[in-house]
Amino acid sequence: MEMISTVVVLVIKSLIFIVGMFLAAAYLTLIERKFAGHVQQRPGPLHVGFHGLLQPIADALKVLTKEDLVPNNVDKVLFYLASLMAFVPAIMILAVIPFGDPIKIFGFEIKPYITDINVGLILALAFGSISIYGVIFAGWASNSKYPMIGGLRKAAVLIGYEVALGFAMVGPIMMAGSFSLREIVQAQEGFFGAFIWYQPLAFIVILFAILAETGRTPFDVQEAEAELVSGYNTEYSGMKFGLFPLAEWYIGTFVLSAIAVILFFGGWKGPHIFGAFSPFIWFFLKVFMMFMFFLWVHWTLPRYRVDQITEIAWKVMLPLSLLNIFITAIIIMVKG
Amino acid sequence: MVKLKYVERPKLSLIEKLFFLDFIKGLKVTFKNLIKRTVTTKYPYEKLTPPKRFRGTHAHRVKDGNEPPSFSVLEKFMDINTGESRCVACYMCQQACPVPSLFRIEAIQLPNGKKKVVRFDMNLLNCLYCGLCVDACPVDCLIMTDIYETAKYQREKCVIHMDDMSERGKDFDRRRLKEPDRIWIDDQERIKLWGQIKWS
Numbered sequence: 001m002e003m004i005s006t007v008v009v010l011v012i013k014s015l016i017f018i019v020g021m022f023l024a025a026a027y028l029t030l031i032e033r034k035f036a037g038h039v040q041q042r043p044g045p046l047h048v049g050f051h052g053l054l055q056p057i058a059d060a061l062k063v064l065t066k067e068d069l070v071p072n073n074v075d076k077v078l079f080y081l082a083s084l085m086a087f088v089p090a091i092m093i094l095a096v097i098p099f100g101d102p103i104k105i106f107g108f109e110i111k112p113y114i115t116d117i118n119v120g121l122i123l124a125l126a127f128g129s130i131s132i133y134g135v136i137f138a139g140w141a142s143n144s145k146y147p148m149i150g151g152l153r154k155a156a157v158l159i160g161y162e163v164a165l166g167f168a169m170v171g172p173i174m175m176a177g178s179f180s181l182r183e184i185v186q187a188q189e190g191f192f193g194a195f196i197w198y199q200p201l202a203f204i205v206i207l208f209a210i211l212a213e214t215g216r217t218p219f220d221v222q223e224a225e226a227e228l229v230s231g232y233n234t235e236y237s238g239m240k241f242g243l244f245p246l247a248e249w250y251i252g253t254f255v256l257s258a259i260a261v262i263l264f265f266g267g268w269k270g271p272h273i274f275g276a277f278s279p280f281i282w283f284f285l286k287v288f289m290m291f292m293f294f295l296w297v298h299w300t301l302p303r304y305r306v307d308q309i310t311e312i313a314w315k316v317m318l319p320l321s322l323l324n325i326f327i328t329a330i331i332i333m334v335k336g
Numbered sequence: 337m338v339k340l341k342y343v344e345r346p347k348l349s350l351i352e353k354l355f356f357l358d359f360i361k362g363l364k365v366t367f368k369n370l371i372k373r374t375v376t377t378k379y380p381y382e383k384l385t386p387p388k389r390f391r392g393t394h395a396h397r398v399k400d401g402n403e404p405p406s407f408s409v410l411e412k413f414m415d416i417n418t419g420e421s422r423c424v425a426c427y428m429c430q431q432a433c434p435v436p437s438l439f440r441i442e443a444i445q446l447p448n449g450k451k452k453v454v455r456f457d458m459n460l461l462n463c464l465y466c467g468l469c470v471d472a473c474p475v476d477c478l479i480m481t482d483i484y485e486t487a488k489y490q491r492e493k494c495v496i497h498m499d500d501m502s503e504r505g506k507d508f509d510r511r512r513l514k515e516p517d518r519i520w521i522d523d524q525e526r527i528k529l530w531g532q533i534k535w536s
Contacts, residue, residue, distance in 0.1 A: 041375045
């Protein structure tokens with residue numbers, strides 16, 4: 001009985017998370033389009049609903065009802081698998097992200113996270129990397145030049161930034177003494193307890209790695225519109241195409257921003273000024289700020305070459321993250 | 337002999353490298369643009385009036401007493417009433433045109449010996465709106481108007497004829513003949529969008 005109720009609660013919670021993430025991702029597209037528009041001094045979506053508020057729904061209907069073309073010579077299995085491979089792991093990272101402490105409503109204890117495992121951060125890293133396989137598979141399976149180049153570029157970039165990302169996350173983990181995201185948040189007490197004050201180097205490396213992982217502009221070599229037609233997703237159409245930007249640009253960026261917020265900005269911690277929901281509000285506010293920062297960088301910078309990215313990753317970011325580990329270790333040893 | 341001058345890329349100083357100063361400058365530029373007003377028009381709802389020199393759909397000026405002297409020389413050979421197109425079927429426009437086949441001009445000789453233009457068709461689907469025909473016209477008849485919405489549902493409707501061209505010419509002259517010939521116009525929408533342009 002205990003088992004069944006746990007399963008039911010978990011299923012309901014997962015559904016809420018997945019549906020919520022879908023809706024959030026749809027509206028993140030609107031935010032991105034509005035932001036990109038205003039950066040270029042144009043208003044963005046304006047006519048569907050008040051200031052384009054219904055635009056994501058119209059887009060979703062459009063992309064779902066579009067004809068789903070599969071070219072003749074593609075590797076069918078990988079071609080179908082790739083879009084799911086990009087999308088499912090990206091949304092699965094949500095399973096380990098805690099949105100707040102357990103709260104009591106009408107006598108029930110509600111945990112605003114699906115699971116709190118002691119290797120949460122490693123799981124998130126692993127799913128993030130599997131999500132990239134989708135891009136590489138898509139490039140390979142399309143049996144076409146541009147997607148192939150896009151996929152290979154992503155593979156080249158992946159090797160560089162994943163190492164730096166993994167090492168950069170070691171700093172906060174050492175300070176918190178745990179891999180569990182919830183315990184990392186609980187280790188950060190107060191405004192000056194946030195790890196951003198102690199780990200600025202790790203933060204910079206992680207910013208770099210998140211930009212590279214989600215394929216946002218300074219490192220968007222895999223879909224460089226000006227060089228490769230649309231990169232790895234050139235041969236895709238319909239919802240199979242729609243899943244790629246959704247997974248990479250929106251869900252991926254959102255979830256990795258959440259992880260960055262948990263690691264460096266104290267997660268849901270904040271003054272209790274919004275009543276019972278103040279942890280959620282603080283968490284989403286921080287994630288939103290982080291997301292907007294990524295958008296801002298995306299719509300500002302031009303694109304690096306692949307060799308430049310690997311150079312930065314191996315020659316700058318990896319030494320920085322190692323240096324960070326070294327300094328953190330010494331400080332922890334000295335302070336005891 | 338071409339002289340080549342190689343310019344070294346300026347090296348970043350240590351401060352610039354450490355604190356991503358160039359990066360922050362770029363972010364500043366986009367932020368400034370973000371809070372600026374948009375410069376777009378909501379096209380189907382707001383329409384900008386093009387400048388007078390705009391090269392839109394073609395039109396014929398009519399005989400209304402403002403003709404150049406070259407017209408009065410030719411006038412006595414022509415059968416043109418006041419208010420009709422002042423075309424004299426000289427084919428200069430067709431000669432000047434890069435795609436001459438888009439013109440179809442026909443003229444007949446009346447029993448009294450005068451020349452009458454019975455047909456002046458232009459297939460605008462082939463037209464590239466270069467304006468050479470306008471420059472070639474010796475009697476200031478063929479002009480280009482500020483009408484730019486030329487899309488049609490049937491191909492035949494893109495062919496313009498002499499009578500509707502003269503109607504369009506009358507309309508254009510009524511609206512904009514008196515206007516000084518400038519590149520920019522004092523349009524309310526244009527001022528609203530881009531401010532007053534000093535040098536116009």
